[in-house]
Amino acid sequence: MADAPDTERQAVEPDAREVLSVSQLNDRIASVVQDTPALNGVRCIGEVTDLHKNSTALYFTLTDGDAELPCMIWANRYREMDADLEDGTEVILEGDIDYWVEGGKIDLKPWEVIVVGDGDQAAAVERLRSELEERGWFDDEQKQQPPAFPERVGVVTSLRGDARYDIQNAIHAQDPTVDILVKDATVQGSNAPTSIANGIHHLDRSEDVDAIIVGRVGAIRTFRPSTPSGLRRRSSPPIPRWSPRLDTPMTSSSRIKWRTSRRSRRPPPASPS
DSSP, X not given: OOOOOHHHHHHHSOOOSOOOOHHHHHHHHHHHHHTOGGGSSEEEEEEEEEEXXXXXXXXXXXXXXXXXXXXXXXXXXXXXXXXXXXXXXXXEEEEEEEEETTTTEEEEEEEEEEEEEEOHHHHHHHHHHHHHHHHTXXXXXXXXXXXXXXXXXXXXXXXXXXXXXXXXXXXXXXXXXXXXXXXXXXXXXXXXXXXXXXXXXXXXXXXXXXXXXXXXXXXXXXXOTTSHHHHHHHSSTTXXXXXXXXXXXXXXXXXXXOOOOOOOOOOOOOEEO
């Protein structure tokens, strides 16, 4: 009997390659990270941004202006360090690269922190803050009060990041009837300012969007113009050029007071724009 053609053989023979579960694949990635000497005892210099802490750990992002790296220090270890970290502090970190299996995320866990001083990014942010204050962009008359009862909220964020789900869950936990319109944007790297600006402008032209949220990757790390990370993303001309002239209120998710709905139904999925 003649051999079956390749197409037929592929149809009857199962794929012999191993199929991994998410947990198994994440375990494999973690093992590779753990067993790679080049990722243990690394030293990295950068600037602290997006710092927040709780009773368990200190979380922040280390950046050099072009790239970012999540970092985490256990609270008991941080208390023993001779370092007082805040946004804008330039530091040298020494520690191990770690892979969080359950969350599928990589970060740097430093055991030593050397404070260099105020970083260039912090100085640039302060110059920008002073410039915008002189222009009156932080004046109360420039601020728009977000609606107390929004029906549709526009979100500018990456469709591939966690922020869209964090924001969606936070909104629908208080009112599952709010419609969410997501505009995909690049939120990291040199292209982020232009991409974010285009996304905001796109949603601002939509008459049925009541408020705009600009979200980053990570858990409810939204775009806040008054923070160092928020100002740094505003420092490129595309965003500050017209952001004070928006017709639609733009704010962080933590500041919007959503109405509370007692209607229990499954939250509708956020629709991409």
